[in-house]
Structure formats: structure tokens, C-alpha cells
Amino acid sequence: MNVNRIAVVTESGNGLGKSFANILLNNNYNVILAASKKSFELLSQDGGVHQDYKLVKTDFTSAESLLELKTKIDSEFGRLDLLVNNAEIANGFGQKIDQINLDEVRLVYETNLFAVIRIIQVLKPLLEKGIDPNIINITSALGDINKMRDDEFCYSNYCMTAYATSKAALNMFTHLQCKEFKPSKIKINSFDPIALKNCTHNSVTICDGIKDDFIALIRHEESPIQ
Numbered sequence: 662m663n664v665n666r667i668a669v670v671t672e673s674g675n676g677l678g679k680s681f682a683n684i685l686l687n688n689n690y691n692v693i694l695a696a697s698k699k700s701f702e703l704l705s706q707d708g709g710v711h712q713d714y715k716l717v718k719t720d721f722t723s724a725e726s727l728l729e730l731k732t733k734i735d736s737e738f739g740r741l742d743l744l745v746n747n748a749e750i751a752n753g754f755g756q757k758i759d760q761i762n763l764d765e766v767r768l769v770y771e772t773n774l775f776a777v778i779r780i781i782q783v784l785k786p787l788l789e790k791g792i793d794p795n796i797i798n799i800t801s802a803l804g805d806i807n808k809m810r811d812d813e814f815c816y817s818n819y820c821m822t823a824y825a826t827s828k829a830a831l832n833m834f835t836h837l838q839c840k841e842f843k844p845s846k847i848k849i850n851s852f853d854p855i856a857l858k859n860c861t862h863n864s865v866t867i868c869d870g871i872k873d874d875f876i877a878l879i880r881h882e883e884s885p886i887q
């Protein structure tokens with residue numbers, strides 16, 4: 662059981678981040694919600710459910726903003742035990758090659774990939790001081806080439822070029838970091854929050870089996886994915 666571990670979840674106002682944050686809270690984590698824009702406003706107004714969280718306004722695409730986040734964690738806790746990279750942008754559904762707008766693709770990559778690299782770079786010194794430090798990069802089956810090649814897979818016809826390729830790149834980044842971090846005490850995992858086994862999921866809830874996998878990860882019982 663984790664006692665007073667310190668976790669950061671990126672964005673938790675709208676979707677699954679909120680579920681992750683609640684699971685962490687129920688597993689004895691101090692949770693820092695790093696959010697910006699709409700999420701931050703929603704969480705700021707949320708005096709009930711989220712009163713146990715520490716909310717820090719953070720734009721993950723800004724190095725300056727991330728350094729402020731690091732300073733706040735450092736001064737309050739002096740270390741970080743868990744980083745959940747959850748924030749995303751998803752756009753361009755169904756676009757064909759002639760419809761793809763490269764500025765929109767860059768925007769997606771900025772949050773889904775570059776911001777993840779940046780936040781790990783910035784927070785690594787705090788993770789190195791952490792207890793069983795762990796990074797969980799939230800990914801998607803849409804970025805899994807093997808699943809997308811399988812015609813039986815319910816979303817194999819989904820075409821979201823920017824999102825899917827950014828998640829595929831994130832998967833490779835996670836794999837490479839896993840190798841790099843192996844001699845150190847930092848663990849890093851990919852985690853797909855939706856087990857698209859039967860494609861009847863509700864996209865803002867985590868089904869029980871998946872929830873158990875996530876809990877196993879944050880309790881360091883096993884690493885089901887990576």
C-alpha cells in the first residue's frame with residue numbers, strides 16, 4: 662500500500678484524468694492536478710469532489726509553466742513519486758490526406774508528444790528523489806499499429822492521423838525511455854485506459870478490469886503493459 666505518495670496528473674477536469682485522480686486519491690496519494698484553460702476553470706469551481714487535490718495552473722506546452730509546476734512541487738513535497746501524462750488533443754477525425762492541416766497536426770504533437778518529453782525532462786530530478794518513482798503515459802489503441810492492422814478491431818477504420826500517429830510516437834518514446842531508465846529506479850509505462858475488447862465502453866469511465874490494471878501499476882504490483 663502506498664502511504665502519502667505524491668502524484669501529478671496532467672489535466673483532470675474533463676475526462677479520464679478525473680478518474681485517474683480519484684483512483685489515486687483512494688490509494689493514499691497526494692494528488693496534484695496540473696491543468697490549464699477549461700479544465701483549470703472547472704476544477705477551480707469544483708469545491709466538493711476535488712477539495713483534496715492541489716490544483717496548479719499549468720500549460721504543458723510552455724517550458725516556463727512547467728518550471729513553475731516543478732518549483733511548487735519541490736517547495737511543498739521535495740520529491741515526486743508518480744507522473745501520469747494524461748492530457749491530450751484529438752482532432753481531424755476522418756480527414757483524408759488533402760484535408761490534413763499541418764498546423765493542426767503540430768498542435769496535436771505539441772501536447773500529445775512534445776509536452777510529455779518536456780514534462781519528464783523538467784520533473785526528472787524530483788522523480789529521482791521519489792519513492793518507487795513511476796511515469797505512466799496514457800496512450801490509445803488508435804496508436805497501436807498491430808491493433809489498427811487487425812480488421813476485426815472495432816476501431817481499425819478510425820482515421821485520426823495526427824492523434825493516432827502522435828500516440829504511436831508516444832508509444833515508441835515510452836519504450837525507449839523504459840530502456841534508458843532501466844538501470845535507474847524510475848519506471849515508465851504505457852497505459853491504454855480503454856480495453857476495447859467489446860467496444861461498448863463509455864469513453865469517460867474506466868471499466869473494472871482496466872481500473873484494476875491501473876491500480877496494480879500505481880501500487881507497483883506488476884506492469885501489465887510495458
Ligand SMILES: NC(=O)c1ccc[n+]([C@@H]2O[C@H](COP(=O)([O-])OP(=O)(O)OC[C@H]3O[C@@H](n4cnc5c(N)ncnc54)[C@H](OP(=O)(O)O)[C@@H]3O)[C@@H](O)[C@H]2O)c1
Nearest residue numbers: 672675676677697698699700720721747748749799801864
Ligand atoms: N476517451 C477515450 O475514449 C480514450 C481512449 C483511449 C485513450 N484515451 C487517452 O486518455 C487520455 C484522456 O482522454 P480524455 O478523453 O479524458 O481526454 P479529454 O477529455 O479530451 O481531455 C484532454 C484534456 O487535455 C487538456 N490539455 C490539452 N492540451 C493541454 C495543454 N497544452 N496544457 C494543459 N492541458 C491541456 C485539455 O484541457 P482543457 O480542457 O483545459 O483545454 C483537456 O481537458 C488521453 O491521453 C487519451 O489519448 C482516451
